[in-house]
Amino acid sequence: MSGEKRTNTGAAAQAENPSPSANTAQTENSGPSGNTAQNARPGRQPHGPHGPHGGMMPGEKAKDFKGTFRKLLSYMGRYKIALIAVMIFAAGSTVFNIIGPKVLAKATTELFERSEERRVGKECRSRWS
Numbered sequence: 001m002s003g004e005k006r007t008n009t010g011a012a013a014q015a016e017n018p019s020p021s022a023n024t025a026q027t028e029n030s031g032p033s034g035n036t037a038q039n040a041r042p043g044r045q046p047h048g049p050h051g052p053h054g055g056m057m058p059g060e061k062a063k064d065f066k067g068t069f070r071k072l073l074s075y076m077g078r079y080k081i082a083l084i085a086v087m088i089f090a091a092g093s094t095v096f097n098i099i100g101p102k103v104l105a106k107a108t109t110e111l112f113e114r115s116e117e118r119r120v121g122k123e124c125r126s127r128w129s
Contacts, residue, residue: 062068
């Protein structure tokens with residue numbers, strides 16, 4: 001055994017010494033995003049720089065806005081009362097979201113001042129008593 005020279009054959013040898021043709025195939029199949037054929041998803045093209053759907057297209061301009069809006073209102077006519085209620089509650093919610101923190105701040109300040117008056121009053125009474 002000491003005089004014999006062993007050679008690697010099999011998967012370990014291929015991993016250590018990849019063939020030059022495998023390297024050229026890998027560089028030839030690189031796409032614009034740097035994906036190689038080995039990393040690409042099977043059966044699909046690699047994604048471009050803007051993702052799978054590309055850039056967003058601007059929407060079409062309405063041809064008859066007034067007519068479409070009237071038709072929409074006629075379809076929603078059955079829900080007129082519910083829509084008015086939703087609008088009123090949405091406006092009320094916005095108003096309360098603006099006013100609420102101010103009222104809470106005033107209430108917190110009042111509670112803190114009263115508790116400080118009680119604490120200071122007890123301290124003063126205990127010192128002078």
